[in-house]
Amino acid sequence: MNWYKDAVSRRAMMRLAAWQSFGVSVLSFAGGRLLADDPFAEFSDEAIAAKQAGDKPAEAKSTGKRRLIYIFSAGGMSHVDTFDPKPGTDSQGPLGAISTNISGVQFGQSLPKLAAMADKLAVIRSMSTETGAHGPGSYLMRTGQKEIASTRHPGIGAWMQRFNGRIHPALPPSVNIGGGIGPGYLGAKFAPVPIGDPNRGLQNTSGPEYLADDQFMRRMYLSAALDREFRSKVHLKQVDGYDDLYREAIRLLKSDDLKAFDLNLESEEAKERYGKSKVGRGCLLARRLVENDVQYVEVQAGGWDMHNDIADAMTSRGSELDQALSALIEDLTASGLIHETTIVVATEFGRNPSINQNAGRDHHPAVFSCAMAGAGVRTGTILGSSDSKGFLVDEYQVSVPDFMATIGKALQLPVDKEIHSPDGRPFTFANGGMAIDEVLA
Numbered sequence: 001m002n003w004y005k006d007a008v009s010r011r012a013m014m015r016l017a018a019w020q021s022f023g024v025s026v027l028s029f030a031g032g033r034l035l036a037d038d039p040f041a042e043f044s045d046e047a048i049a050a051k052q053a054g055d056k057p058a059e060a061k062s063t064g065k066r067r068l069i070y071i072f073s074a075g076g077m078s079h080v081d082t083f084d085p086k087p088g089t090d091s092q093g094p095l096g097a098i099s100t101n102i103s104g105v106q107f108g109q110s111l112p113k114l115a116a117m118a119d120k121l122a123v124i125r126s127m128s129t130e131t132g133a134h135g136p137g138s139y140l141m142r143t144g145q146k147e148i149a150s151t152r153h154p155g156i157g158a159w160m161q162r163f164n165g166r167i168h169p170a171l172p173p174s175v176n177i178g179g180g181i182g183p184g185y186l187g188a189k190f191a192p193v194p195i196g197d198p199n200r201g202l203q204n205t206s207g208p209e210y211l212a213d214d215q216f217m218r219r220m221y222l223s224a225a226l227d228r229e230f231r232s233k234v235h236l237k238q239v240d241g242y243d244d245l246y247r248e249a250i251r252l253l254k255s256d257d258l259k260a261f262d263l264n265l266e267s268e269e270a271k272e273r274y275g276k277s278k279v280g281r282g283c284l285l286a287r288r289l290v291e292n293d294v295q296y297v298e299v300q301a302g303g304w305d306m307h308n309d310i311a312d313a314m315t316s317r318g319s320e321l322d323q324a325l326s327a328l329i330e331d332l333t334a335s336g337l338i339h340e341t342t343i344v345v346a347t348e349f350g351r352n353p354s355i356n357q358n359a360g361r362d363h364h365p366a367v368f369s370c371a372m373a374g375a376g377v378r379t380g381t382i383l384g385s386s387d388s389k390g391f392l393v394d395e396y397q398v399s400v401p402d403f404m405a406t407i408g409k410a411l412q413l414p415v416d417k418e419i420h421s422p423d424g425r426p427f428t429f430a431n432g433g434m435a436i437d438e439v440l441a
Contacts, residue, residue, distance in 0.1 A: 110318025126384025137348030376410030401433025
């Protein structure tokens with residue numbers, strides 16, 4: 001058979017290839033044209049030409065759906081050296097404390113810019129968990145659930161998409177920069193797009209030059225034949241989920257909105273303000289993405305597991321976070337997006353107030369600090385406290401489910417609505433937690 005020799009435009013060929021390789025088997029092809037029921041009709045030559053020359057785009061309007069930038073300080077951020085210093089005690093260690101613009105409140109000395117805008121933050125100083133291992137602790141802070149072998153729970157971004165749907169027709173609802181967690185039992189349709197290096201953005205967005213169109217067509221016809229046989233015998237929601245995911249990928253690759261991932265379009269001044277660190281470039285990319293209606297962006301900032309030489313390590317990591325987060329808050333405030341975007345700074349646990357023999361601090365889940373800013377947050381709030389040396393919660397203990405419920409309420413999500421996993425088990429976003437009204441606007 002010589003079907004592949006039919007004359008087709010490059011875009012029509014790509015539509016056909018996408019349709020067959022991504023699991024859509026009911027296919028009709030004649031005279032180089034796909035039939036009207038083509039789910040990729042929006043990528044036809046005619047549709048793209050109409051988009052380029054036709055109607056003016058609608059004026060940008062508020063979607064009413066809030067966005068979240070979740071900055072995860074992986075490794076265990078020291079509360080004593082950041083948001084809950086203990087000046088004048090042995091716990092303070094080699095680094096000092098500085099005053100903030102809130103009377104009587106101090107931060108660690110490596111956070112001068114955040115100290116100057118402490119009234120733009122809500123700090124929770126009484127977080128507590130029983131989990132002192134990195135893997136389970138990170139999983140808990142990203143899902144609100146304890147890690148178990150039988151179930152993979154969804155991350156916050158997947159929950160947001162499940163409740164809100166999509167805001168942008170082409171860009172993904174959620175993006176993980178540098179790490180994060182997947183969609184769990186919600187399935188591939190709710191999977192975040194992973195970005196390894198924010199400086200490189202979204203990679204592999206064009207086909208290989210060595211693959212000619214007719215060769216690609218032959219591969220796609222073979223793929224279609226195999227897929228048709230498979231889909232005639234197997235009917236699974238997971239397969240449908242991957243179909244949806246692949247269609248969304250094609251839609252993104254054909255869109256001009258890919259530029260949202262490109263930090264080369266930022267000015268040198270902006271890059272300098274955020275800094276060259278991973279958290280700096282991650283926050284800069286996160287800002288670009290929420291500006292373009294991506295609902296959830298996680299920025300993983302590692303290097304906080306400071307068992308050795310905490311003075312130097314904290315000075316470096318703290319300064320990077322200070323620069324990046326302060327620039328992010330400033331930019332979102334200037335654009336007005338701060339009223340639609342919630343910012344969270346979290347970590348899996350704190351660090352021991354006692355300095356160890358290696359001049360560092362070990363894991364300490366009994367008490368630690370997290371911070372919030374932006375939409376739905378009562379800024380200028382310092383909630384809870386640890387004891388005089390930072391070992392235990394002294395006032396207003398906050399569990400991880402409580403923290404998750406608070407994030408969900410700030411995002412205006414139905415935190416107690418039950419969603420069932422494929423095996424019929426009910427789950428909620430809050431997992432039984434109670435939102436902390438004192439930090440909610």
